[in-house]
Amino acid sequence: MGNFNRYLITAALPYANGPVHIGHLAGCYLPADIYVRYLRAKKADVKFICGSDEHGVPITIKAMKENVTPQDVVDRYHKIIGDSFAAMGISFDIFARTSAPIHHTTASDFFLKMYNDGLFEEKESEQYFDPEKQVFLADRYIVGTCPKCGNDKAYGDQCERCGTSLSPDELINPHSALSNAVPVKKATKHWYMPLQNYEPWLKEWLLEGHKDWKNNVYGQCKSWLDSGLQSRAMTRDSNWGIKVPLPDAEGKVLYVWFDAPIGYISATKELTPDWADYWCKDDTKLVHFIGKDNIVFHCIIFPAMLKAHGGFVLPENVPANEFLNIEGEKVSTSRNWAVWIHDYIKDFPDQQDVLRYVLCSTAPETKDNDFTWKDFQTRNNSELVNNLGNFVNRTMVLTHKLCGGKVPRFHEEVADDTDREMLAAFQTAKDSVEASLEAYRFREAQAGMMDLSDQGNKYMQKKEPWILAKVMEKIKAGTPVDGYTEVDLPALQMKIDNCLHVCLQLMANLAILTHPFLPFTSRKICHLLKVVDRMLEWENAGSTKLVNVGYSLREPELLFKKIEDDMIAAQVEKLHAGLVKPAAEAAAAPAAAEKPAAPAKAEIQYDDFAKLDLRVGTIIQAEKVEKADKLLKLLVDIGTEQRTVVSGIAMHFNPADIIGKQVTLVANLAPRKMRGIESQGMILMAEDNGKLIFVNPAETVAPGSGVS
Known part of the structure; x- marks a missing residue:
C-alpha cells in the first residue's frame, strides 16, 4: 500500500441536472467504492469524498426547460442521485453539495489567494x-442549424444529431x-489562468513522474501537453454559480471547472475538522476516480491550480x-438511451450486487x-x-444434512493433498486479488475472487461427500459395499x-474477498455463518480458521435468483420504448430513407485491390494542425514503425478522445505534404449521415496486422 498514512479518495462530482x-x-463510482472498501478492510485511514456539482450551464438549461429555478433543479436531483448511490452500496463518507455555503467560501478564498498572488x-x-x-450566452444557450447535417436544433457547442x-x-x-433573438457580440472581461506557465512543471511532475498511470490517461495528458x-x-x-469575489465583477461567477474540483476540498472540510491532514500532509495518498471525459481537468487543470495556490x-x-455503451450504442441522456439506477432498483429489488458484478466484469x-x-x-x-451461489448453497445444505448444521472438525489423520491444496x-487467492486491487485492475480482482469460488465447486465435486454419506447408509443398513466395512x-x-x-x-474467505465487490452478498454470507463484521477485515483473508468447530449455522438461503428471459425482454423493450428521437432527426427520417445510395464506382479486378497495403494501426498521438480547422496530425503505431498521418477529421473528433483507437491505414500510399507536414498514409473512414466513423476491426488486434 506504499508509505502513506492516510488515503483521500474522490469520485467525480455528478451534475445535478x-x-x-x-x-x-x-x-x-463503482471502482472507487471497491477500492475504498478494500482500504477500509485493511484498516487504512481513508476518506471517500463526493457530492453533486450544482453549478454550470447544464443546470440553468434544465431549469429553463422546466420553467423552474436552478435551485429547484439541484435540490431535486441531489436527492435522486444520492439515494441511487446509497441504494447501490456506494459508501461515500460524505455526499456534499457545491451550493453549500462552506463550498462557496472555500472556492472564493481559493480564487482570492490566486488573484492576490497575481x-x-x-x-x-x-x-x-x-x-x-x-x-x-454560453455556447449551449445558442441554437441554430448544423452546417453538417442540417439539424435546426443544434447547440453552439455540439450537434446532438450527428455528434x-x-x-x-x-x-x-x-x-x-432564452429569447429567440439573434445574438450579438459584446466585449466582456474575465480572469484567465495562464496554463502555459505551468507546462514545464506539469511535464516533469506528470509525464516524468507518473509513467505508471493507465495508458489511456497518460496518453491523453501527453497529447494535451505536447x-x-x-x-x-x-x-x-x-x-x-459562485460569484467572483472582486468589486468589479458584477454578473460574473467562477467557471464551473474551477469551482467543482475545489468541491472535494470543501466536502472534506464539511466532513471533518481534520480536513487539512488529508489535503495538506505529504503522507496522504490522493486518488481521483473519474471518467475519461474529465481527464484533462483532473490531471492538468486542477493539479496546476493546486500547485499555483500552494500547500x-x-x-x-x-x-x-x-x-460504457448500452446495447451497442453510446449512452445519450437527451435521447433517454440509458439504464437509470433508480429504475434498476425498482425493477430488480435486492439485486444490487448483480449489477455491481456485471458492471465490474x-x-x-x-x-x-x-x-x-x-x-x-x-x-x-x-x-x-451457478458458481458463487451454488457453492455457498451446497456447502450450507450438506453441512445441515451431513453434520447437523454445525462446523465439523478437520481431521489431519485422513487429510490428503486435495484438502491441503484447497x-x-x-492465501493464493487473497494475494492475487490484493495485487490486482492495488494496481486498479478491478475486473481482474473480481475474477480472482470468483476463481476461488470455482475452485471450491471443483473441490467439492471431487470429494463427493454425498456419495460417502450414501456408502455409510448402506453399511449401516447391512448392504455390502465393495471395499468398505463397519470399521470404515x-x-x-x-x-x-x-x-x-x-x-x-472457504465460504468465510469468500465473504471477505467478495465484500469490496458484492457488499450485500458478503453480509448475507456472514449472516449464514453467524459471524460478526470484524471477520471482514482484510488480515483475516487467507486464514484456514475463520469459523469455529462446533458452531451452529443458520438455515441455508439462496444468495442469488435466476433471471428469466421475460424479465430481460421487458428491460430491452423498456429501453427502446423510452428512446426519444430528436425532432430534427424525426423530420429528417423520411428524406434519409429516400436518399439514394452513393453511386457505385467502376469495377476493378482483384489485382487492383491487391495493390493496397491495408494495415491496422493504433493512434498514439493526436493534435490539431496549426491554422487548419479540419486537419489533425496523428501518430499511428503499425507495429514495425510509427507513421505520421494528416487526416481531415478535426471537425468530428477531439484529439484527446481518439488516442488508443484502432484504425485501418492505407500504408503504401505515396507520401503527401499537407500544411508542411508529410502524411505517410491515409486513414479509412465510413460516413453515416454526416457522421464519420473509424473503420477498424471488431476486436482489438496487434498493430501492423494486415487487412485482406
Whole structure:
C-alpha cells in the first residue's frame, strides 16, 4: 500500500441536472467504492469524498426547460442521485453539495489567494450576448442549424444529431435559446489562468513522474501537453454559480471547472475538522476516480491550480475509465438511451450486487465496452447463481444434512493433498486479488475472487461427500459395499467432515474477498455463518480458521435468483420504448430513407485491390494542425514503425478522445505534404449521415496486422 498514512479518495462530482445511469457507475463510482472498501478492510485511514456539482450551464438549461429555478433543479436531483448511490452500496463518507455555503467560501478564498498572488490574467474578449434578455450566452444557450447535417436544433457547442463539435460561429441562423433573438457580440472581461506557465512543471511532475498511470490517461495528458497549453478563462458571465469575489465583477461567477474540483476540498472540510491532514500532509495518498471525459481537468487543470495556490497534496493516481455503451450504442441522456439506477432498483429489488458484478466484469478500464441485458442475464445465471451461489448453497445444505448444521472438525489423520491444496488456495487467492486491487485492475480482482469460488465447486465435486454419506447408509443398513466395512465408518465421516470444514472456511474467505465487490452478498454470507463484521477485515483473508468447530449455522438461503428471459425482454423493450428521437432527426427520417445510395464506382479486378497495403494501426498521438480547422496530425503505431498521418477529421473528433483507437491505414500510399507536414498514409473512414466513423476491426488486434 506504499508509505502513506492516510488515503483521500474522490469520485467525480455528478451534475445535478439529471439522475445517474449505469455508465456513471461503471465509469468511476463503482471502482472507487471497491477500492475504498478494500482500504477500509485493511484498516487504512481513508476518506471517500463526493457530492453533486450544482453549478454550470447544464443546470440553468434544465431549469429553463422546466420553467423552474436552478435551485429547484439541484435540490431535486441531489436527492435522486444520492439515494441511487446509497441504494447501490456506494459508501461515500460524505455526499456534499457545491451550493453549500462552506463550498462557496472555500472556492472564493481559493480564487482570492490566486488573484492576490497575481496568478490570473485579466482579458477582454467579445462573446455572444442576448440583446433582449441583456445577458451573455454560453455556447449551449445558442441554437441554430448544423452546417453538417442540417439539424435546426443544434447547440453552439455540439450537434446532438450527428455528434459534430461546433462553435456558435459555425451555426446557420443562430438564435438565443432564452429569447429567440439573434445574438450579438459584446466585449466582456474575465480572469484567465495562464496554463502555459505551468507546462514545464506539469511535464516533469506528470509525464516524468507518473509513467505508471493507465495508458489511456497518460496518453491523453501527453497529447494535451505536447500540443501546448493556453490561458483558460476561470470566470463566466452568469447569475448562477459562485460569484467572483472582486468589486468589479458584477454578473460574473467562477467557471464551473474551477469551482467543482475545489468541491472535494470543501466536502472534506464539511466532513471533518481534520480536513487539512488529508489535503495538506505529504503522507496522504490522493486518488481521483473519474471518467475519461474529465481527464484533462483532473490531471492538468486542477493539479496546476493546486500547485499555483500552494500547500496541497497532488494526485498520486487518476485511474480513469473509458465509456460504457448500452446495447451497442453510446449512452445519450437527451435521447433517454440509458439504464437509470433508480429504475434498476425498482425493477430488480435486492439485486444490487448483480449489477455491481456485471458492471465490474465489463468495466471499460482500457477501452469503451458494452452493456447488454443478455450478458447481464448470462453473468447472473452462469456465474453468480451457478458458481458463487451454488457453492455457498451446497456447502450450507450438506453441512445441515451431513453434520447437523454445525462446523465439523478437520481431521489431519485422513487429510490428503486435495484438502491441503484447497486450504493453501485461500492465501493464493487473497494475494492475487490484493495485487490486482492495488494496481486498479478491478475486473481482474473480481475474477480472482470468483476463481476461488470455482475452485471450491471443483473441490467439492471431487470429494463427493454425498456419495460417502450414501456408502455409510448402506453399511449401516447391512448392504455390502465393495471395499468398505463397519470399521470404515469413522474414517468416512471424518472425510465428510474435512470436506465440509474446508468448504466452510472457504465460504468465510469468500465473504471477505467478495465484500469490496458484492457488499450485500458478503453480509448475507456472514449472516449464514453467524459471524460478526470484524471477520471482514482484510488480515483475516487467507486464514484456514475463520469459523469455529462446533458452531451452529443458520438455515441455508439462496444468495442469488435466476433471471428469466421475460424479465430481460421487458428491460430491452423498456429501453427502446423510452428512446426519444430528436425532432430534427424525426423530420429528417423520411428524406434519409429516400436518399439514394452513393453511386457505385467502376469495377476493378482483384489485382487492383491487391495493390493496397491495408494495415491496422493504433493512434498514439493526436493534435490539431496549426491554422487548419479540419486537419489533425496523428501518430499511428503499425507495429514495425510509427507513421505520421494528416487526416481531415478535426471537425468530428477531439484529439484527446481518439488516442488508443484502432484504425485501418492505407500504408503504401505515396507520401503527401499537407500544411508542411508529410502524411505517410491515409486513414479509412465510413460516413453515416454526416457522421464519420473509424473503420477498424471488431476486436482489438496487434498493430501492423494486415487487412485482406
